[in-house]
Amino acid sequence: MRTTLDNPAGAPQPLGPYSQVARVQLADGGALLYLSGQIADGADITAQSHGVFATLTALLEAHGATLADIINIRTFLTDMDDLPGYAAVRRTYLTGTPPTSTTVSVPRLFRPEALIEVEVVATCPAGRP
Known part of the structure; x- marks a missing residue:
């Protein structure tokens, strides 16, 4: 098993000294991708949620x-009253079977x-880059 840490050039760059993606190669040629927590600019939960999903x-x-x-999603909210706004945005991006999920x-x-x-x-199934 091989692990690669990455900050892809085509994505927004991290705000600090960390890697945004850890790619763990699996024996079957596929991979697991672990993405660091992402935030985004915006005046409200809707704008920030759209920015997060774009990243x-x-x-x-x-x-x-x-x-x-996506097989697991972890969401951290500073105000649980924002959950409905975030959930509405999330539903526009995650349209299939929902992944496992934690919201804190x-x-x-x-x-x-x-x-x-x-x-x-x-x-990331085998055969994809």
């Missing part, structure tokens, strides 16, 4: 995967203006 899409596509390949309320995120942070695990 997740870019990171997954750089490794040959799509949002449909946190007092704050590393950037004070961030209302949401989302991290995912996805599969």
Whole structure:
């Protein structure tokens, strides 16, 4: 098993010294993709949620995967009253069978203006880059 850490050139770059994607090659030629938590700019939960999913899409596509390949999603919200707004946006991006999911309320995120942070695990079937 081989692990590669990556910050793909076509995706927004990280805000600190960390890798956004850990790609774990599997024996069958497929891979597991672990994506760091993502935040986005925006004035409200809707804008930030759309920004987060745009970044997740870019990171997954750089490794040959799509949002449909997500098997686990973890969401951190600074205000649980924002859950309905986030859920509405999420449904527009995750349209198939929903992945396993955890949503947690946190007092704050590393950037004070961030209302949401989302991290995912996805599969990348054999034969994709």
